Amino acid sequence: MASVSISCPSCSATDGVVRNGKSIAGHQRYLCSHCRKTWQLQFTYTASQPGTHQKIIDMAMNGVGCRATARIMGVGLNTILRHLKNSGRSR
Known part of the structure; x- marks a missing residue:
């Protein structure tokens, strides 16, 4: 074996x-x-893959909207909003 x-x-x-x-x-x-x-x-589950959080933050900093980010990454809008909301707490 x-x-x-x-x-x-x-x-x-x-x-x-x-x-x-x-x-x-x-x-x-x-x-x-x-x-x-x-x-x-x-x-x-796409939103739990390593690096997803950083991609969401980078796209937001480059001016991509929340709905467009969700569509491009293939995750839900609530996932994007949750990552952006929690990004301020992780500092």
Whole structure:
């Protein structure tokens, strides 16, 4: 049986990674026993992909409207508004 080494995206550990069920879409979920983070290898929700928040902020700073940003990125308008609203709190 082939073994695939999966590393934790948070702490980069490979020895404490175990399978942790499946998502609603049927993708395998993983759990890191060191940092207790869970993740899945295939993203199905576009707004949660790494870098999405920064793209939304960059588009807003360049004058692109909220509805146009949502249409271009393929996410909902409420997602765009939530990211913009929470961007001031993360400083």
